[in-house]
Amino acid sequence: MRQNTVRLALGAVVSCFFLMWSAHRVIAQRPSPVTMTRLYTGPDGQTHGERIEIRLRPLSIGGEQSKTSAVSGMEFRRFPPGWMNDWHTAPKRQYVITLSGRSEVEMTGGKKFVNNPGSVVLAEDLTGKGHITRTFGSEDWISVAIPVPRK
Helix, strand or coil: HHHCCCCCCHHHHHHHHHHHHHHHHHHHHCCCCCCEEEECCCCCEEEEEEEEEECEEEECCCCCCCCCCCCCCCCCEEECCCEEEECCCCCCCCEEEEEECCEEEEEEEEEEECCCCCCCCEEEEECCEEEEEEEECCCEEEEEECCCCCC
């Protein structure tokens, strides 16, 4: 009787270990979400920012992709370390994608978003007080700006 209890307990422990290990592998294999920072003008006339997830759908050839976005051009930009553009609004609705270097966007109240290589910003704060953009670190901040039509 006691031997059966020990076997059942051992079987339960092994089963729990296997289930936890399997769940961990599934979670570890899930890719991290693709996100971007959206800057927009709120009803208070201030720039606000939020991180939003870019929705991706599976491809039949493997991988994932987003819906196609309408764009109207592209421009590359380079700014030196220590550069700052004081309070300003976005000149047009645009994606700004950091290629190298680092920058940050600061909003009223001191909230900041750091842009490392690969960061995507959708700048839609076309009115109001705007935001501050600055570079930091020892490298030039190189980005690509891609204008998008107004909604």
